[in-house]
Amino acid sequence: MGPGFGRPGDDFERREELDWDADPLPDLIRECIEEDTRGLVFPDAMAARVIHGSRARRPWGATHGAAVVALALTAGVGVVGAAAVLPALRPAESRPAVAASVTAARSAPVDRLIEVGYVPPGWRRVSAWWQEGPAGVSPAEGGQMWTAQYRPQGGDRPRRVVIQVWRTTRGLEVVRRIEERQGARIRPYRVSAGRALLVRPAGWADEVRVYWEPREGVHVLVRGQGVPDAEVRRIVAGLRTTA
Amino acid sequence: MNTDEEFTRFVEERGLELLRLAVALTGDRHQAEDVVQGALERLYGRWGKVTRRGDPLWYARRSIVNAVRDRWRGERRHPEVLGLPPEGHPERDAYAPIDEMLTRDAVRRALDELPPRRRMVIALRYWGGYTEAETARLMDITVGTVKSQAHHALRELRERLERAENGGVRDGAGLRPAGR
Numbered sequence: 230m231g232p233g234f235g236r237p238g239d240d241f242e243r244r245e246e247l248d249w250d251a252d253p254l255p256d257l258i259r260e261c262i263e264e265d266t267r268g269l270v271f272p273d274a275m276a277a278r279v280i281h282g283s284r285a286r287r288p289w290g291a292t293h294g295a296a297v298v299a300l301a302l303t304a305g306v307g308v309v310g311a312a313a314v315l316p317a318l319r320p321a322e323s324r325p326a327v328a329a330s331v332t333a334a335r336s337a338p339v340d341r342l343i344e345v346g347y348v349p350p351g352w353r354r355v356s357a358w359w360q361e362g363p364a365g366v367s368p369a370e371g372g373q374m375w376t377a378q379y380r381p382q383g384g385d386r387p388r389r390v391v392i393q394v395w396r397t398t399r400g401l402e403v404v405r406r407i408e409e410r411q412g413a414r415i416r417p418y419r420v421s422a423g424r425a426l427l428v429r430p431a432g433w434a435d436e437v438r439v440y441w442e443p444r445e446g447v448h449v450l451v452r453g454q455g456v457p458d459a460e461v462r463r464i465v466a467g468l469r470t471t472a
Numbered sequence: 473m474n475t476d477e478e479f480t481r482f483v484e485e486r487g488l489e490l491l492r493l494a495v496a497l498t499g500d501r502h503q504a505e506d507v508v509q510g511a512l513e514r515l516y517g518r519w520g521k522v523t524r525r526g527d528p529l530w531y532a533r534r535s536i537v538n539a540v541r542d543r544w545r546g547e548r549r550h551p552e553v554l555g556l557p558p559e560g561h562p563e564r565d566a567y568a569p570i571d572e573m574l575t576r577d578a579v580r581r582a583l584d585e586l587p588p589r590r591r592m593v594i595a596l597r598y599w600g601g602y603t604e605a606e607t608a609r610l611m612d613i614t615v616g617t618v619k620s621q622a623h624h625a626l627r628e629l630r631e632r633l634e635r636a637e638n639g640g641v642r643d644g645a646g647l648r649p650a651g652r
Contacts, residue, residue, distance in 0.1 A: 276484065
């Protein structure tokens, strides 16, 4: 039988509607679909994944909004006061304090910029000896790139996921133009932070690329080859920026 | 109990049921997981409102139906398919008599070839056990459309099965429910 969904008490109507005793086809249909749905296992991590992803996307509520307004007003008053007092106290050669944190973030090693939170079950990280991305979009010579390659254990089909991260001064628009010139089909891709593009390169029927710009100056590329779209989406959703 | 705990409990209790519904509607495990995750994300975002004013399970089912419908509309616009052909399920046929297996295979193939909307009506009506009125509410269509889609779907399935039978796919296997 089906999943036993909650039903109103219209038994007569239901009996009448579902009266397919004379016709074996509905029973066959039910049995076939039942077989397809039997033995499924619900992914344990889905609730946590949903909560995590939703929080990142959730618009701020009224309380958050009020807190931000209050903070902004307080900060505004502080800035005005500081502007009047600080010039007299600050040595001429000192730099603004905010520059230090920006410099610290920029200097974080490229292999520490993201964490991979999800790979398909049974997949393992294997060595990736190359350090190049798709032609034209990877960093210029001398630029650092972090590459991780994942493959399923066993299996003779060529399936893999490659994740690459690099710093760049170019925006996603440049990537879009380069990929477009090479004949790729491109669509915007929804992410919890920053912007992303979904690219289906020309001539590679089983490949999909997601370029993600979590923040300005950092590009992340997820390339799935022979991997279902859904898995690529899960891998992208599982990426976390750390620095 | 806070929102996260309530929601996690709901997912633990109802997640599998929702996943089965999504698999029944899409016929594909990966797509189904994606659809369920999207539906749960929407539900989580409106958890307070939905639990106060309505039924979260119904909301999630409706959300799944909408997502599957949006997907097939999207596929019509972007028919490209990534990756590998759908994998078979050798385990589900294990130990089934050959006659039943052939019948089920023919029905499954015929179901896969149905237009998505008809497959959805058929799955909700005959697997989910929804009434015509409930199916119409879930799919946001009229009862008349449910009736006509179910009628056309059954006729189409019958024609496909007859063609398969006449084509020698099922030598001697009559159309009868498997396992009876």
